[in-house]
Amino acid sequence: LDRASSGTGSGAMDPLPIHARAIGEILGSAPMGTTTAWVLAVLTVIGLYVIARTLRRTWWILGMYLVGALFYMVVSSWPPGTFRTMLTGVWYNDSFRLAALLPVVTLPIAVFGAEWLVWRLRALLEYLATLTPEQARSLPSSMAGLARLRLPAPARVVSVWVVIALLGVAAQGGTLSQVQQRLQSIFAVSKTSDLVDEDELKVLQQVDGKVPQGGVVVGNPLTGASLVYALAGRQALAPHIFGERTEMEQLLLDHWDEAAYNKDVCPAIRKLNAYWALDFGTKTVIPTEDPFPGLADLAAGTAPDIEVLATSNKARLVRTTACD
Template sequence: MSWWHTILPLGITVVAVFVPGAVLARCAGVRGLTLAAVSAPLTVTICAGTAIVAPRLGVPYTPVVVAIATVIVALLALALRVAVLLRRTDLSQARSWIRPGATRSTARDYPLVGDPRVTGILIGLVSLVLPLYIIGLRYVRGIGKPENISQTYDNIFHLNAVQTIISTGNGSSLTLGNLTPTSAGFYPAAWHDLVAVVAELTGASVPLAVNATNIVVAALVWPLACLFLVSRISGGRLLPMMLTGVLSAAFSAFPYLMIDFGVLYPNHLAIAMLPLAIGLVVDVLDVGSFRPESVLTSGLLLVLMLPGMALAHPSVVVALVAFVFPLVLAKLAQQLIRAARGSVPRRRAIVWAGLTVLYVVAGLAVWIVARPDPSTYTWQPVQTAAQAVGEILGAAPMFAPISWLMLVLIAIGLYSMLRQRRQWWIFGMFLVGSALFIVASSMPVGDVRSFWTGVWYTDNFRLAALLPIVTVPIVAIGAEFLVRHLVTDLRRLLERRAARQPVAPAGDRSRVLAGLQERPGIVYGSVSLALVLIIGVLGQNPSLEVRQDSLIARYAMTSTSPLLDSDERALLDQVDGLVPAGEQVLANPRTGGALVLALADRRTVTPHVAGQRSPAEQTIIDHWDEAAFNTTVCAAVRDENAYWALDFGSREVTAGQHPYPGLNHLEGTPGVRLAAEVGHARLYELTACRA
């Protein structure tokens, strides 16, 4: 299959990811950029919430059930709007919630004034289409073929979890666990729930649905979230919005790192939504340059999207708690200053002081409770603090080549913020993100490092992926500062030259001056747009090429692929025609055999490396090859319908050897028949227990 054949599945994926949330948001009165940005996160909440509720109601989790849930919550949102309208006597006040969207600052950029329709088209093309093209193209090149899979340990679980949801109709995060009834428990399943909906709507294989969903999240959800956050900082001005669009595709740490390392698909989804959550907090606290007419709507949207983000990956909610802390301090400082000046009552400042203390206490509680067991803190420091600082400033964490453009833009952005002395919480947020990465990547192993970064398993990669969230506003500010000064200097230079033209006829000089003064949008808007495009091109730095090359190696299907090689994949393609539906297959998951569930839709005794086993399952794992002479084996085999086994050799995706005793002696064993083989990969049937 070529990528051209995936155009329809990709289009359906966009619909599946955005439409449910868009219906809910529109019924809540949301419009414009906010509508576009919140749609996907609200869809995630709808899918994850429906997956939890559906089993309790005795109905399967399917796209139809998700559609019904969407209609229900959308009608509730609409009813709430109507109730607000009816309860308020002042309709002008009610309208502020019914039709939100006004801004504190609607001033347009001087270099980009002109026809609003043309301006809107330019913004759409540059801000969204360019990152869509750039990120999408890099994902396509990195993944290779549409149905390639990441050859990594975590992918055993992720692919099988999606197929488990499709097969069982149960995608509840409360019970997904390790994919077997005996190991049911909590696992954040929002990403898996979303991919399951995509797979069922498109009819695509699980690998294709996974890749399509990840592309849509990276190329659409992420840039929209960045645009929303920067709009709150810039007041919705056009130039920083366009710059944000092109620069959102210039970070190697996100989105690319999360589908390369791990793979960490749930983090990939949750982090893509994080800038939106921060932007909504900016609205609620009123510390930005963009004020929606209704803080209530922004708060409601934040409340609605947080469950989806938490059920994608809880650690990203903890990151939100940390990144929002400077915003809370900024709000407190704002109220204290206003109280000192007499513009607000002192009791309001006292209330905010109390709320700040409450936030710190609650935040520390979340920080402590959300940390996993310390035995999972296996990641070690990898560099010095000085090296970590250099990687942060060069937008090149985890040993990627430095991006000189990003280094310059970060420096200019920091200078611009310090000079203007406003919205300093942006700098505070940058310091928080940087400090977490420095602690994880350079601080010696100990209690301090574990306390601050244990939520992320002290994993440098997870914290590196958070750096673009706190860096996007700074590079947007720096790029705007640079472009504005270049355009302003160009305008002055052209005007001086036109005025001093000694030989040009007066009429020509007048026409030049008139063109510069009367139609600046055409002249300087074109220059600004050209500079934005140049920055976008220069932003595609060597660190992105390194990450793309790493993706190519990670997703390549070869005869030596670490998880599932070409022989093994070819054999799995035959399994559904050989193994009857309802019968199980025994396989060592570390050799890739467990992917018979995701790729052939056949149940396996071991769908994941981890997980508790029932006595019958353990008997099969340890003694399957002894069925001809061990009388206890056939009883277990019949209980589990486990008449088949895959032998993919001893090469495992992780270091070391973890043999499955029941697979040790299959060739030539009495009562075991070779059913199919491709190269070294073999499928066996246990005929000894068929009688």
């Protein structure tokens, strides 16, 4: 799940351009190749300048930023290996997760930059207001025009707030708008959706009418079947890919589709009230070895004593009749 482990052709990508790109993404608040947030980039650079001048008081903010930046740069540009794992552990050995943390360490820096910019603007307006007409004429034409305005104190305060508002509005473009578009495309339900596609959603929407309250649904969470709890209000036998399983739960996850001929399965089905299963095929949201072999025959269409309760193309909600 990162760029560093991907490549084209027979040779690996040169690490130097990847490192440089990662640094640019950090400074530009544009992780994972998103559009550079130019307003935030400028404020971040100014903020780093301010912190460098006040390092005795703000060293910890800079340290937090550098740690986050280092982790992101390593994970997004170094190939997987001992160094990466030693530095970030298992969970944060994923550039997407570290990209989500970058705003947390970048925002304080950008705030320092914005504060410096606003105070400099206010100081400039106050300075221009004190100039005499003769002094104002000696300034460059653009500055002389501001000096001639002679803004009163309330107007100067309002102008500062206007600048703050403009910075806030400008910061909404770039990365934010692109991220919104990406999220919309990622989470849109279509015929080719990774976790739950249109057919699977149609089946899930029928579950509450087919499975009684208290019924437990067997399914492979890697195919999105565990969303039966969120979308249909029925308990999933395996609500997550990982987790502690009881002996009976593990038995069903390994052998549910053998109920017709495996004498150990039906007692567990009756005990857990797990007569139902979702067959969402073999396509999983991440490539992995199947940790739920108890649905393999069901997906292959060879499991005996199966009653189909709802279907949409290849997605099915079924019930075993072997334990009636």
